[in-house]
Amino acid sequence: MLALDDPRWATLSHAYGRAEDIPVLLNRAENDLRPGHQRESTWFDLWSALCHQGDTYTASYAAVPHLVRLVSGHLKHQRYDPLYLVACIELARLEGRGPAIPPQLVDSYRESIDRAKSLAEAHVATAWDRDSEIAIRASAAALAGDANTARAMLDADDDDEKGVGPG
Numbered sequence: 001m002l003a004l005d006d007p008r009w010a011t012l013s014h015a016y017g018r019a020e021d022i023p024v025l026l027n028r029a030e031n032d033l034r035p036g037h038q039r040e041s042t043w044f045d046l047w048s049a050l051c052h053q054g055d056t057y058t059a060s061y062a063a064v065p066h067l068v069r070l071v072s073g074h075l076k077h078q079r080y081d082p083l084y085l086v087a088c089i090e091l092a093r094l095e096g097r098g099p100a101i102p103p104q105l106v107d108s109y110r111e112s113i114d115r116a117k118s119l120a121e122a123h124v125a126t127a128w129d130r131d132s133e134i135a136i137r138a139s140a141a142a143l144a145g146d147a148n149t150a151r152a153m154l155d156a157d158d159d160d161e162k163g164v165g166p167g
Contacts, residue, residue: 001065001108012059012102015052019059022049022093026066028061029082036081051088056098063104071119077116078128080084080135086116087139087150094147117143 002008004023012019036043049058051094070082091112092098101109118131120140127133132159142150 001112002105003064009059009062012035012057012062012110013018014049015055018047018074019049019057019062022046022063025049026063029067029127030070030073033077033079035079036085043085047081047085050091051085052112054088054092054095054097056089056092058099058102058105060092060098063107064089064116068112068116068119071116075119075123076100078132080118080132080139081125083116083120084135085141086112087120087142090116091147091150092107094142095151113143 004026009023010018010020012022014022025042032042034041034043038044038048039095040125046063050057050063064086066160067082067086071086074080074082089098093101117140120143124133124136124140127136134153138150138153138157141147141153
């Protein structure tokens with residue numbers, strides 16, 4: 001896992017360039033319970049940088065272990081942004097919408113995806129509304145490697161014009 005104070009973040013990229021700003025955002029995200037669709041939230045910035053329009057980046061893979069660490073605490077507060085962002089990063093990877101995982105990040109990324117999958121599966125029954133149920137179920141599918149099911153769930157929800165988004 002790439003530590004948040006590791007200077008190698010500057011060698012990674014996100015949607016807007018070099019990723020040296022991601023560790024600061026990850027630190028702030030721990031206590032930011034505002035949903036990701038709110039422009040002033042840390043989550044909005046993380047979504048925009050790490051999974052911009054469904055694409056993923058090298059910094060996305062480095063951020064995943066840090067995001068997974070936040071999942072349980074945020075779900076307790078009825079916020080699914082960390083889980084859903086991790087799942088959308090994995091879904092983008094499965095769909096070929098990003099670069100290969102850098103070799104130095106492969107092990108921590110895969111371990112974190114396994115942990116996130118377990119968390120998603122454990123929390124499906126605790127969804128608090130329709131959006132959270134779709135987000136958590138689609139996350140569980142994506143994190144299990146089932147891109148087709150995850151995409152179908154998300155596309156069906158978009159067709160209903162309610163759309164699950166950062167939350």
